[in-house]
Amino acid sequence: MKLYFSPGACSLSPHIVLRELGLPFEAIKVDLASKTTADGADFRAVNPKGYVPALQLDSGEVLTEGPAIVQYLADQKPEAGLAPANGSMPRYRLQEWLNFISTEIHKQFSPLFNPANPDSVKDAQKAKLAQRFAEIAPVLEKQDYLTGSQFSVADAYLFTVLGWSKYFHIDLNQWPAIARYVDRVAARPAVAEALEVEAKAKKAA
The missing domain is CATH 1.20.1050.10 (Glutathione S-transferase Yfyf (Class Pi); Chain A, domain 2)
Structure with missing residues (x-):
């Protein structure tokens, strides 16, 4: 997985969750002013909304919006207890x-x-x-x-x-x-x- 983040932004939330869960991921810094990643790529090609966080799955699918991302992550390792069971x-x-x-x-x-x-x-x-x-x-x-x-x-x-x-x-x-x-x-x-x-x-x- 790839987490697109900007230091100090709300992307810190899924960043914390990824480390709490011990899931493997690559952290990619985004310049929110220029909408580019650290290697100069256009971040809007990943998230057309132009803001972080964005989580790119190994399948290539991209999930955006912090509350959705953190619940998705928690469900990847339910035994960690970072989110209760769905439907409860x-x-x-x-x-x-x-x-x-x-x-x-x-x-x-x-x-x-x-x-x-x-x-x-x-x-x-x-x-x-x-x-x-x-x-x-x-x-x-x-x-x-x-x-x-x-x-x-x-x-x-x-x-x-x-x-x-x-x-x-x-x-x-x-x-x-x-x-x-x-x-x-x-x-x-x-x-x-x-x-x-x-x-x-x-x-x-």
């Missing part, structure tokens, strides 16, 4: 979290990355994020991970987007349970390895 209520709860993270957290960060947006817009987005963080915190006060005691693909995704808080001076210590959660996830060997690889890729740019 716990699986739907996992999908509930993935959708929440995608629409209520990931997309709320997007306007903050746009330098053209005025401070009033960015302040409103930060307020929305604070509301969502306040909704997540009680869950993480009661359990280590979003779905309970087991790390899941939803945690890989939430950890990824929470990492963007530092770019916009959002102090996660306002929600101590979330700050502890970030530290707990970051301490996982597979997560630390993914972060190290992406940090090196960013420096090499």
